[in-house]
Amino acid sequence: MKGDESMNIESIKIMAHELLEQQHIENDYIEYKKSEKFKDNILKTVCAFANNYMNREIGLLFIGVEEVDDKESGTKAVPVRPISGIDMDKIEAVENRLKNLLSNIHPKLSYHLISDVIDEKYYIILAVEPGSNGPFITSEKAENDKNISLKPARYIRVSRDTVAPNVMQEFELLKKFAGYTFSSSLHETATLDDLNYEYMREYLIATGAGKDIRELSKRDMAKSMGLISESEFGGIRAKNFAILMFADRPEAFIKGAHVEIIRETEDGTDKMESKIFDGPIWIQAKQVSKYFEDNIMASYTVRKDDVIEHKIIYNWPLSAFEELATNCILHKEYSEPYYVGIYVYPDRITFINHNRPVPPVTIDDLNKKTSFDDRKYINPEIKDMFFSLHLIESYGSGVRRAKNALRQNGSKPIEYLPDNDTDNYTNAIIDINEEYKAIHDKEIGNKINGGQSNLKNEPQNEPQNEPQNEPKNINNKVTNRKNKIIKLITKDNSMSKEMMAEYIGCSLSTIKRDLKELQKDGIIVSNNIRIGEKWTIKS
Numbered sequence: 038m039k040g041d042e043s044m045n046i047e048s049i050k051i052m053a054h055e056l057l058e059q060q061h062i063e064n065d066y067i068e069y070k071k072s073e074k075f076k077d078n079i080l081k082t083v084c085a086f087a088n089n090y091m092n093r094e095i096g097l098l099f100i101g102v103e104e105v106d107d108k109e110s111g112t113k114a115v116p117v118r119p120i121s122g123i124d125m126d127k128i129e130a131v132e133n134r135l136k137n138l139l140s141n142i143h144p145k146l147s148y149h150l151i152s153d154v155i156d157e158k159y160y161i162i163l164a165v166e167p168g169s170n171g172p173f174i175t176s177e178k179a180e181n182d183k184n185i186s187l188k189p190a191r192y193i194r195v196s197r198d199t200v201a202p203n204v205m206q207e208f209e210l211l212k213k214f215a216g217y218t219f220s221s222s223l224h225e226t227a228t229l230d231d232l233n234y235e236y237m238r239e240y241l242i243a244t245g246a247g248k249d250i251r252e253l254s255k256r257d258m259a260k261s262m263g264l265i266s267e268s269e270f271g272g273i274r275a276k277n278f279a280i281l282m283f284a285d286r287p288e289a290f291i292k293g294a295h296v297e298i299i300r301e302t303e304d305g306t307d308k309m310e311s312k313i314f315d316g317p318i319w320i321q322a323k324q325v326s327k328y329f330e331d332n333i334m335a336s337y338t339v340r341k342d343d344v345i346e347h348k349i350i351y352n353w354p355l356s357a358f359e360e361l362a363t364n365c366i367l368h369k370e371y372s373e374p375y376y377v378g379i380y381v382y383p384d385r386i387t388f389i390n391h392n393r394p395v396p397p398v399t400i401d402d403l404n405k406k407t408s409f410d411d412r413k414y415i416n417p418e419i420k421d422m423f424f425s426l427h428l429i430e431s432y433g434s435g436v437r438r439a440k441n442a443l444r445q446n447g448s449k450p451i452e453y454l455p456d457n458d459t460d461n462y463t464n465a466i467i468d469i470n471e472e473y474k475a476i477h478d479k480e481i482g483n484k485i486n487g488g489q490s491n492l493k494n495e496p497q498n499e500p501q502n503e504p505q506n507e508p509k510n511i512n513n514k515v516t517n518r519k520n521k522i523i524k525l526i527t528k529d530n531s532m533s534k535e536m537m538a539e540y541i542g543c544s545l546s547t548i549k550r551d552l553k554e555l556q557k558d559g560i561i562v563s564n565n566i567r568i569g570e571k572w573t574i575k576s
Contacts, residue, residue: 050153053097053162056116057155063104063114065194065397066093071103071121073131076138077187079163080175082199083139086165087146087173088210090193090202091396092413094167100131101160114197122158131161141179141187144170171214195458196399205461219372220278220416227275227290229256229265232283236317237262240282244425263418278418281318281371288315292374296321296366298328300381301544318419322366322428325379326359333381334358337476350473353386354446360439361388361451361465363428368394368463370415383542384474388465400463403453407437446470481540518543519551526561526572533570 061067068082079098086096099116101123106113123131132150139148151162172191179185190201191210202210234255241251241258250261259265264279280294281287287294295315302308312328314321334355340347365377370392378389394403395413402409414420423429430438440451447470454464521541525532538548555561564571 046149046151049095049097049149049162049164050151053099053151053164054153054155056097057099057102057118057120060115060118063197065091065196066096068096068098068199069102069104069114069116070098070100072123073100073134073138076185077179078199079135080138080141080179080185080187081190081192082194083146083148083163083165084142084173084175084190085192085194085199087142087148087168088171088191088193089167090195090206090210092167092411093397096165096167096194098163098165099160100135100163101158119156120158120160122156122160125159128152128159128161135161135163138185141176141182141185142173143176144168144173146173169214172210196401203459205459218415218417219370220276220281220418222277223266223268223274224277224280224290225274227280227284229259229273229275231290232259232264232275232279233285233317234258236283236285236320237264240319240422240426244422276418277371278416278422281416281419282422283317285317286315287318291371293376294318294371296325296362296377296379298325298379298381300333301383318366319423319426319428322363322423325362325366326355329353329358329362330355333386335473337473339472339476350470350476351446352469352473352477353467354442354448357439357442357446357448357451357467358386360435360442361467363423364388364435364439364465365390367419367423367429368392368415383469385466385468390463391461393461393463400453400455403436403463403465404451407440408434409436443467447472478542518547519555522548522551522555523560523574526574530572531570532572 056067063069066086070079073079079100082098083096086098089096101121103117103121104113105115105117132152135150139146146168147166149162149164149166151164152159153162154160174191175187175189177189179187180189188201191207192199193202193206193210194200195206232255237255237258238251250258253261256265259275259279262279263276264283265273265275268274275284277291280290284290295313297314298312299309300312302310314324314328316324334351334353336349336351338347338349362377362379365379365388369377369390373391375391378387380387380389392415393400395415398409398412420429429435436451443450449468449471452466454466455462518541522537525537525540534545534548534552538545541548552561552563556563559575562573562575564573
């Protein structure tokens with residue numbers, strides 16, 4: 038055994054011992070088994086560790102360590118202490134049986150069988166190194182062996198479960214072992230001519246490149262930046278990341294390479310308006326954030342009579358939007374023909390990418406964690422370029438900054454969806470700040486009542502816009518929204534449909550439909566006059 042290997046074995050033993058001491062719960066790289074008799078589970082778990090779907094450094098399977106499964110307390114998947122252990126004189130025989138079992142995985146995998154002692158008992162660590170010659174699959178021989186009976190599959194580990202991959206997961210597994218990265222690959226048709234020389238120079242200036250590089254010819258500059266290469270079919274082709282970063286319109290070559298902000302129109306209808314950003318993706322990131330700042334972001338300055346200081350409350354803080362929008366662009370799977378969609382509603386903004394995060398990061402991690410030191414990137418070249426442009430400050434920290442910005446603004450945390458392991462998309466949702474919304478609603482109410490909003494008042498005071506004389510329950514079938522309409526009419530029978538829609542928080546077409554139904558039901562009557570429409574509530 039070589040010195041380096043010996044050190045590696047020793048470090049594995051130390052790690053394993055600490056996991057047992059801490060009674061670490063099972064996860065995507067840790068599994069406990071009381072004995073080697075659980076042949077099918079051991080075989081598929083080792084296969085999954087080798088396939089390393091979650092991109093871990095090692096997988097550890099403990100033999101001779103039983104896991105807790107206490108139905109009363111709900112405690113499970115942690116090692117029982119003291120461990121059950123393996124008799125010392127049986128260690129070699131158990132290791133030989135494990136070697137024989139693991140011969141049912143193809144191609145040949147790399148692993149270590151290490152024995153150690155805890156609680157004065159022996160146990161075996163089956164340490165599986167991530168393979169580069171996979172994907173790994175269990176053999177048909179194991180399925181036909183009545184002592185194993187395991188269906189052949191390229192097993193993967195997801196959380197604490199070892200499963201046969203679904204179609205999406207298997208495709209990702211095959212890409213991984215093929216070493217395929219879309220952003221690094223040559224485009225089928227795009228050439229040097231399709232890259233904009235001025236964008237390339239602008240990037241080099243922005244990243245502080247030397248004058249000697251900035252003054253190179255276009256061809257030499259592209260070569261030095263790794264943007265082009267010789268195609269196997271002949272001729273020079275541009276790489277996909279080069280198209281995304283430096284083509285005038287990447288969308289012309291890579292379908293879906295743009296961002297769309299979709300928001301409700303301001304004319305009170307159900308219609309949505311769309312703003313498309315389709316230049317180089319690093320410029321998209323800047324333009325999207327600028328558009329949000331100029332057209333969507335709003336704030337109130339809140340002062341209290343007994344406090345000198347004031348605070349500014351945003352509907353959505355700029356830095357949270359910037360981080361989430363930039364993350365969408367950076368982590369998009371550009372081989373898929375779907376654009377990044379940012380949907381702005383009165384009460385929330387949703388950011389949608391049609392791919393999941395690259396393991397080991399999961400949707401659950403995005404909801405629970407704030408930093409991702411071991412994050413993998415689907416577009417490594419773009420990640421480095423965004424970092425050089427200061428569009429991202431440090432690797433794996435964007436989610437933390439977005440969460441911090443929302444917390445400092447007093448907003449709810451980000452919610453990430455989906456809540457399953459099958460749907461292939463990532464949806465980040467940020468709600469409008471509740472204090473901002475309360476002030477905004479109060480301001481709208483004051484406008485309806487002909488008054489002025491006083492933002493010095495405490496925003497916690499809910500607006501008092503209820504009419505003095507509420508009509509009785511005229512019809513049991515009247516919805517809550519229709520009741521609100523009736524209350525508004527009671528207060529001001531000449532209120533416009535547009536003002537009703539703004540006060541209630543729905544579209545103009547919805548208000549028109551409700552008013553029509555209220556008239557049809559005989560609850561209200563419209564009195565059309567030249568100066569406007571008035572409403573009468575029938576008794």
